[in-house]
Amino acid sequence: MKNKRPFVFFGGKGGTGKTTCAAAYAYWKASQGSRTLVVSTDPAHSLADAMGSPIGPEIVKIRENLWGIEIDAERESRKYMKSIQDKMLSIVSAGIVDEIKRQIEIAYASPGAEEAAIFDKFVELMETVGDPYDVIVFDTAPTGHTLRLLSLPEILGAWIEHLIDKRAKAMHLMEMAARYDRDLQEKIKEDPIIDTLTVRRDKFAKARDLLTDPAKSVFCFVLNAEKLPIVETQRALALLEKFGVPVGSVIVNKIFPPETGSFFEKHREAQKAYLTQIDTLFGKYGVVRLPFLESDVQGMAQISIMAERIKEIDAR
Amino acid sequence: MPEEQSFWKNAKEFAVAFLHGSFVNKRMAVVRKEAFDDNDNLMLLLFGDFLGIPNPVSYYMLELLPYVMEDLVPWERRMQNRKYIVAEKAAQYDFD
Numbered sequence: 001m002k003n004k005r006p007f008v009f010f011g012g013k014g015g016t017g018k019t020t021c022a023a024a025y026a027y028w029k030a031s032q033g034s035r036t037l038v039v040s041t042d043p044a045h046s047l048a049d050a051m052g053s054p055i056g057p058e059i060v061k062i063r064e065n066l067w068g069i070e071i072d073a074e075r076e077s078r079k080y081m082k083s084i085q086d087k088m089l090s091i092v093s094a095g096i097v098d099e100i101k102r103q104i105e106i107a108y109a110s111p112g113a114e115e116a117a118i119f120d121k122f123v124e125l126m127e128t129v130g131d132p133y134d135v136i137v138f139d140t141a142p143t144g145h146t147l148r149l150l151s152l153p154e155i156l157g158a159w160i161e162h163l164i165d166k167r168a169k170a171m172h173l174m175e176m177a178a179r180y181d182r183d184l185q186e187k188i189k190e191d192p193i194i195d196t197l198t199v200r201r202d203k204f205a206k207a208r209d210l211l212t213d214p215a216k217s218v219f220c221f222v223l224n225a226e227k228l229p230i231v232e233t234q235r236a237l238a239l240l241e242k243f244g245v246p247v248g249s250v251i252v253n254k255i256f257p258p259e260t261g262s263f264f265e266k267h268r269e270a271q272k273a274y275l276t277q278i279d280t281l282f283g284k285y286g287v288v289r290l291p292f293l294e295s296d297v298q299g300m301a302q303i304s305i306m307a308e309r310i311k312e313i314d315a316r
Numbered sequence: 317m318p319e320e321q322s323f324w325k326n327a328k329e330f331a332v333a334f335l336h337g338s339f340v341n342k343r344m345a346v347v348r349k350e351a352f353d354d355n356d357n358l359m360l361l362l363f364g365d366f367l368g369i370p371n372p373v374s375y376y377m378l379e380l381l382p383y384v385m386e387d388l389v390p391w392e393r394r395m396q397n398r399k400y401i402v403a404e405k406a407a408q409y410d411f412d
Contacts, residue, residue: 081378088382096385103366103388107378110365116375156373166358173351177344180336192383200376 005218006129007136007210008248011236012222013229014142017253018042019050020297021222021290022139024306030066031307034134037067039125041118041149042141045070052299063300067133069125077117081108115145119152123207143236150211151243157204164197211245218248220313221282225252225274234281249313250282254292288312359384359391367395 010022019040026038037059040047047070048055053062057072081104088100107113122138129136140146171191178185211217219240223229233250240247255271256264279287290309293302360367362384365374381388398404 077375080375084378084381087379088385091382092385096389099389100381100385103363103381104378106366107374110374111370112372113375116373156376159373160376163358163361166354166361170351170354170358173347173354177348177351180340180344181348193380196379196383200379 005214005216006134007126007138007217009138009140009146009217009219010222010251011140011143011146011219013224013232016222016224016229017251017290017297018142018222019046019139020303020306021220021251021253021310022137023047023050023297023303024310025220025313026066026068026135026137027300027303028307028311029135029137030064033065035065035067035132036135036137037069037125037128037133038062038137038139039068039122040070040139041122041146042139043073043114043118043145044141047139050297050299051303071118071121073114073117076121077108077113080117080120115149115152119149119207122149123203123210126207126210143232147236147239147243150240150245153204153208153211154243157201157208160197160201160204164194164201167191167194167197212243214246217246219245220248220251221285222251222253223278224254225271225278227274230274230278230281237282237285247285249286249288250278251288251290251310251313252278253290255289257291260292286313355387356391356394359387360395363388363391366392 008025010018010025012018019042022038022040026036029036038047040055045055047068051062051068053068054060055062055068055070057070057075059067059069062068084104085097085101089097092100125136140149171194221233221237223233237247252275255275256268258268260268275289288310290306293305295302297303297306360369361371362377362380363371363374365371366388371377
């Protein structure tokens with residue numbers, strides 16, 4: 001069976017193995033002949049370490065059919081601010097440029113700037129699907145971060161919609177006031193504010209459509225057979241469903257195999273109980289089990305072992 | 317009869333100006349004020365973070381800066397110097 005969905009997200013609690021799973025899945029997809037891009041959106045990147053090959057803020061080729069990128073929020077927001085500065089040079093008088101630069105510096109340090117920058121890049125990458133990439137695999141940040149990121153289009157979209165309404169109302173009043181006022185008429189002839197806001201709103205709407213389309217996106221949760229990750233996954237799944245993001249398999253990572261011996265006997269017993277719990281809680285999404293490897297994941301050798309197992313998530 | 321014509325012309329001009337002045341201008345001043353107030357409020361939603369009010373989309377509002385920059389500085393001054401809110405409000409109503 002072949003998974004046709006071009007966007008696959010891997011999320012979960014920190015330390016459960018999101019990056020490994022994303023890397024392994026991308027590796028497998030690439031080995032099947034799909035042109036695959038693996039994207040890390042976690043501000044603390046570890047994709048390059050897991051892959052054992054350098055990956056940076058620009059897309060690099062890792063191996064046949066496989067490309068990777070680690071989104072650098074600071075760099076992306078710098079780029080964005082630079083584009084605004086360039087645009088404004090052609091619009092406003094030179095005297096005011098310094099003032100704008102000051103405002104931009106303030107906004108640069110404002111909360112939310114980093115995640116907005118990540119989100120923008122992430123949408124930009126999603127738009128490259130089909131050409132040149134067939135599949136884009138996202139290694140996301142720990143749950144809280146990612147849920148916020150995925151809910152951005154919904155929340156900000158509504159906010160911007162409201163701003164557009166407000167501006168339209170003010171402009172309507174302006175028009176009435178301008179009936180006998182030629183200067184004002186000139187001033188309100190065209191409104192770049194509504195245009196700019198509309199472009200932004202449409203971008204959010206598009207991102208939302210992609211994220212919530214079950215034929216395009218799927219979100220896979222990675223957890224361990226332990227108490228805290230199970231509870232967190234439960235909460236996160238409820239939130240994802242609320243935002244309409246399609247949920248795929250639940251991946252249980254780091255399961256101790258029988259050959260771990262007597263020292264891990266107690267652990268194995270505990271995991272067994274948790275595994276039953278996971279099956280009852282998340283069985284409907286499809287549960288994929290991955291073993292605890294002999295050594296930690298630090299390159300292609302371990303990734304390729306994982307890839308053989310993780311391909312199961314495509315079976316659904 | 318050019319003289320009579322010019323008299324009527326003057327009278328008409330006067331009448332138009334008088335009516336405009338006593339009714340339209342005043343009304344329009346109110347509408348105009350309302351329109352500018354509305355825009356000031358909008359600016360608060362767009363750039364409230366410059367005054368210390370958090371804004372969830374402040375990052376995206378930067379792209380509006382080039383278009384509103386000319387108004388932004390006087391707006392900031394207006395917002396920071398609102399000493400007579402009552403007078404400001406009263407001015408909206410026709411007390412004179």
